[in-house]
Amino acid sequence: MNHIYECKILIVDDNIQLLDMLVSILKKEGYQRLCTAGSCVEARKAFEAEMPDLIILDVMLPDGDGFALFQEFRTHTDIPILFLSARDQDNDRLLGLGLGADDYLTKPFLPKELTLRLAAIIRRTYLSGSAAKSSDSGLTLGNRTVRFDRGTVSSPDGEVSLTAKELLILRKLYENRGKIVTFDALCDAVWGDGYYTYENTLMVHIRRLREKIEEDPSHPRWLLTARGIGYRLEQEGRS
Amino acid sequence: MKDLLKICRRYIIMAVLTVCLVLAVNIIFFFVYVVREKMHKADPYYYNWRTERLADSLTLGEDGYTLSEDAARKIDDSYAFAMLINQQGQVVWSRNLPEEIPLSYSLTDIASMTRWYLKDYPVKVWEHSDGLFVVAEEKSSIAKYDLEFSMSTLNALPSYLGAYILCNLLMVFFLSLFFGVRLYKSLKAVAGGIENLHHMKPLNLPEHGTTATLARKLNDASILLFRQKLALEKRDNARTEWISGVSHDIRTPLSLIMGHADSLEKNPSLGEDEKKEAASIRENSLQIRNLISDLNLTSKLEYDSYPLRLAPCSPAALIRSLAAWHMNNELPDNCQLDINISPEMEGVTVMGDADLLSRAFRNLTGNSIRHNPEGCLIRIDASLKKDLVLLRFSDTGRGIPVSVIKTLYRPASRKPSTEKNPLSSSDKGQNAASPHVMGLRIVKQIIEAHQGQLEFELQKDVCHCVKITLHTSSSRAPLPDDTPHPPDASQRLPRTR
Numbered sequence: 001m002n003h004i005y006e007c008k009i010l011i012v013d014d015n016i017q018l019l020d021m022l023v024s025i026l027k028k029e030g031y032q033r034l035c036t037a038g039s040c041v042e043a044r045k046a047f048e049a050e051m052p053d054l055i056i057l058d059v060m061l062p063d064g065d066g067f068a069l070f071q072e073f074r075t076h077t078d079i080p081i082l083f084l085s086a087r088d089q090d091n092d093r094l095l096g097l098g099l100g101a102d103d104y105l106t107k108p109f110l111p112k113e114l115t116l117r118l119a120a121i122i123r124r125t126y127l128s129g130s131a132a133k134s135s136d137s138g139l140t141l142g143n144r145t146v147r148f149d150r151g152t153v154s155s156p157d158g159e160v161s162l163t164a165k166e167l168l169i170l171r172k173l174y175e176n177r178g179k180i181v182t183f184d185a186l187c188d189a190v191w192g193d194g195y196y197t198y199e200n201t202l203m204v205h206i207r208r209l210r211e212k213i214e215e216d217p218s219h220p221r222w223l224l225t226a227r228g229i230g231y232r233l234e235q236e237g238r239s
Numbered sequence: 240m241k242d243l244l245k246i247c248r249r250y251i252i253m254a255v256l257t258v259c260l261v262l263a264v265n266i267i268f269f270f271v272y273v274v275r276e277k278m279h280k281a282d283p284y285y286y287n288w289r290t291e292r293l294a295d296s297l298t299l300g301e302d303g304y305t306l307s308e309d310a311a312r313k314i315d316d317s318y319a320f321a322m323l324i325n326q327q328g329q330v331v332w333s334r335n336l337p338e339e340i341p342l343s344y345s346l347t348d349i350a351s352m353t354r355w356y357l358k359d360y361p362v363k364v365w366e367h368s369d370g371l372f373v374v375a376e377e378k379s380s381i382a383k384y385d386l387e388f389s390m391s392t393l394n395a396l397p398s399y400l401g402a403y404i405l406c407n408l409l410m411v412f413f414l415s416l417f418f419g420v421r422l423y424k425s426l427k428a429v430a431g432g433i434e435n436l437h438h439m440k441p442l443n444l445p446e447h448g449t450t451a452t453l454a455r456k457l458n459d460a461s462i463l464l465f466r467q468k469l470a471l472e473k474r475d476n477a478r479t480e481w482i483s484g485v486s487h488d489i490r491t492p493l494s495l496i497m498g499h500a501d502s503l504e505k506n507p508s509l510g511e512d513e514k515k516e517a518a519s520i521r522e523n524s525l526q527i528r529n530l531i532s533d534l535n536l537t538s539k540l541e542y543d544s545y546p547l548r549l550a551p552c553s554p555a556a557l558i559r560s561l562a563a564w565h566m567n568n569e570l571p572d573n574c575q576l577d578i579n580i581s582p583e584m585e586g587v588t589v590m591g592d593a594d595l596l597s598r599a600f601r602n603l604t605g606n607s608i609r610h611n612p613e614g615c616l617i618r619i620d621a622s623l624k625k626d627l628v629l630l631r632f633s634d635t636g637r638g639i640p641v642s643v644i645k646t647l648y649r650p651a652s653r654k655p656s657t658e659k660n661p662l663s664s665s666d667k668g669q670n671a672a673s674p675h676v677m678g679l680r681i682v683k684q685i686i687e688a689h690q691g692q693l694e695f696e697l698q699k700d701v702c703h704c705v706k707i708t709l710h711t712s713s714s715r716a717p718l719p720d721d722t723p724h725p726p727d728a729s730q731r732l733p734r735t736r
Contacts, residue, residue, distance in 0.1 A: 015491050021498040028502070086490035088535070089483075090546070108493035108528045110521075111501045180563040184556035194553055196586035228578050229562045 001053070001126040004119050008033035010052035012043040012069070013084070014062050022056065025111045026118075040064035047073060054122060059085035059092065070099055080121045084109070139174055140236070141213050141222045146170060153212045165190050166209045169202075173223070173233035182230035206231060247423040254415035255408070262404070289313075294365040294372035297323060297332060304332035319360055319377045324349070325370040355383055425450040432457045441465050475542040482538045486531040493531075497524040533677045536598075540684035545595075547688060551588035551712045552596065554628050555580045558619055561600045565608075573614025576604070581622040589628055590712040591689045599685040602678040603632040603705055611636030623711070630707040638701035639679070647676045647683060 001007060009031055011022050019036045026034055035050045037043035040063045046052070055073065059066035070081055080102040085092065088106040096104040102121045105114060139146040144155045148171060151162045162170065172189040173181055183195040183202060190205075191198060206225075210217040224232045296310030304323065306314075314321045314334055322333035328344040330336070339358050341348075349371065353364045360375035361383060425448045432444045432454065442461035444454035503509060503517035539545035562578050570576060589596075600619075607617045615636030622629050686693045686707055696704040 015495075017495055018491060018498075021495055021502075024502065025498060028505075086487050086494075088486075088490070088532070107490040108497050108524065110525075111498050179567040182556065182559040182563050184553065184559060194556060194586075196553070199585070226563065226566060228580065229559045229566070 001122075004122040004127065005030040005032065007031065007053045007122045007126065008035070008050060009054045009056060009118075010035050010037065010043070010046055010050060011056045012037045012040075012046075012061070012066070013056075013058040014038050014060070015058075022114075025115065029115045031118075038062075040069050043069060044072075047076075053079055053126065054118070055079065055081045056084050056118075057081055059083060059087050059096070067095060067099060070096075070101065074100060080125045082117065082121060084114070139170075142215060144213055144215075146174075146213065148174075160212050162209075162212065163205075165205055166212070169205055169209060170213070170233075173231060177233045178235040180226040180230050180232045184230075186230065244423070246426070247419045250422060251412070251415040251419045254419075255412055258408070258411040262407070290363045290365040290372070290374055293321065293374055294367050297367065297372060299369060306334065314374065317376075319375045321372070321374040323367055323370055323372050331369065354385075422449070429453050429457065432461070436461055436464065439464065439468055476544075479538050479542050479544055482534055486535050489527075489531060493524055493527060497521055497528075500524060530677065533681055537677060537681050537684060540681070540688060545688070547592045547595070549590050549592060552591050552593040553586075553588050554596075554621055554630065554709065555584045555587070557593060557597055557600060558621055558630070561597060561604060562619070564601065565604060571608060571612075571614065574608055574611070575616045577616065577618040579618065579620045581620075583623045584621050584628070587623055587628060588712045589689070589709045591709070592685075595685045596689070599682040599707075600630075600632070602682050606639075606678055607632075607634040607636055626711050628709045628711055630709070631704055632707070633704035635703070638698075638703040639695065639705075641697060641700040641702070643676055643679065644695050644697075644702060647679050 009026065011019055011026075011034065013019050013022070013036075016038060019038065023034050023036060035046050035052065037046045040061050043055075043057075043061075047055075057066050057070060061069070066083065066085065070083075073079075073081065083096040083101050083104045084107065085096070085104070086107045093104045093106070102125070103117050105117060139148070144153055146153050146162075148167065151164075151167050152159050153162060168190045169186055172186055183199070187193055187195045187198045187202060190202075195202070206223065207217070210220050210223050213222060214220045222234050224234055226232055293310050293314065296307040297304055306321075311334065318335075320333065320335040320337060320340070322330050322336055322340070324344055325331045328346070328349070330342040330344075337358075340360075344352070352362060352373075353371075356362065357373070357375060359378045361378075361381040362373055362375045365372045365374075428444055429450050432442045435442055436457065440461075442458050444458055446455045446458065500517045500521035504514050504521060506514075506517075509517070536545070558578055558580060562576055565576055604617055604619070607615060611634065613636075615634045617634045618631075620629075620631040620633075682705075683693050686709075689709060691710070692706075692708040694706040694708075695702040696706065
């Protein structure tokens, strides 16, 4: 699979109107290989006939339970499955995810949220190699490029190495680029612990990171402080 | 059970004290009686004096025996008769002598009469120069008993008395103990029953012995309470399930509305007005979705059917996360968010459900943003006071009207006839009567579920500050002396978007 839109998706839901709407949303998004089923029996048939790459599965079906159907599919294949259910209880969500579902989205949902989650699952499952490649190919911050695969920052003046902790901090910020990441979330990502007792250590790591990725560390352009809350990696073209 | 032992101990002490008191009162009463009797004519000393005096008052003159007037009056007033028996046993003088009394006496008669009675008349005698002076009281006025003690018995009397009192006290003590233990055993079952009743457990106490009636009534009360509990649980479950069912059924149609509205909003063939209308449908659908979610949560919290996932969580981290969430999710341009976390708050944890607490905090800040479209400054202060975490959420906006707070604290009606469908609170009429307080109700319920305290600071019928107090968990890490404190996080947050 070279592109997410090449993914064949089986949608299982007993509500015909919702099925039509889902097909419409996904087609507009770019997915063309879609098939639908309104019951467990139809889903089994479609699964065998179409061999989908991903399944969007409702939990409450007229002739059975979506969780049981999920386990049935799992015995044959490891394709990603996303639960789309009106059951919003934590227990249901935990059960679905605990069984090994790739995601659990409750109704009502925003179409954009569904398509984003689908895209993320498909990328993670089928395009992770190329995605990782693109991610590790480099993060450009002005005239500097961060190479996550090599743990280096190259600039016109040369190349410097990032320490393991600096790399973890930068990766966490990069994953949430444009958004504030709290001190606590950063400490959890780097040390697996809370902010308490790591206040100064984190500050020191950030200062050193700025020295490596910023042209002027005293007036940072990319790694910004949200005072009292956390740090944010500025998006390109917004600074 | 400790209380029960205390009751029994008090019971025994009170019993012993009661007996001691009774004994003391009796002894005092006895001595008072003796003293009083001492002053009475029956007193031996008094008796001797009187009889002696009467005897002395009888003198032999030329005209025979004469009695002084005082003595004669005394005999007439207080005695039945008086007589003088000479050495030969003949009555030589008498006064008021009844006919039944003989006039001559043998030695045997004298011996038997002097100590006891003469023809049922209790008599007293005194030696006279001419014989034996006898004075008799009225029949049945005096009882005479012969009391004889050996000297050894009399000498040992004080020690006997001590032993007697001691034995009595011991007997009282052991009897009290015996009855106390019996009472304790019967009360123990009843006390256990009351304890179980307190924990709403069914009772089956044995209905016999001294506490039979009490046990029967407790058993009856238990059955009644248990039935009420079951009825309440059934009703609460029905309500929660109803809300859950309705919210479940509404989800799929709402998905369709939101999906189609989103589709219309993006449809290039539609005009701007139509797109705006579609956007409005989508936004309102989102609101309905949030309302359903709130309704489900508030219903579960109210009937304790929400499983709290308690774990130590840092309030400071939750507040930073909340601030970041607002910053990352389009905080309006005219709103500013200040957070002020005191340094000692770092490392402090509360035992709580982090998701729920975050929800409560977000509801408060969300209210400040939503109800102040003209903008405001929102401020969150977190500090520590002993073992309590104090959180203050304040804003410079319109504030929470007192009517909202009153509605929040209005007790929920339990009468089925007055129960309202919770969904009907969105009716216009209902809204006019009671303001929408779902978000604040959830805050209140979450804080109460964490055994915390929620306070509204009122200023001229408007609340601009909500205070939350939470207990710190015991897992609070001590601040190491060599760890430098983080800089004070009190600052106005610059908008970084």
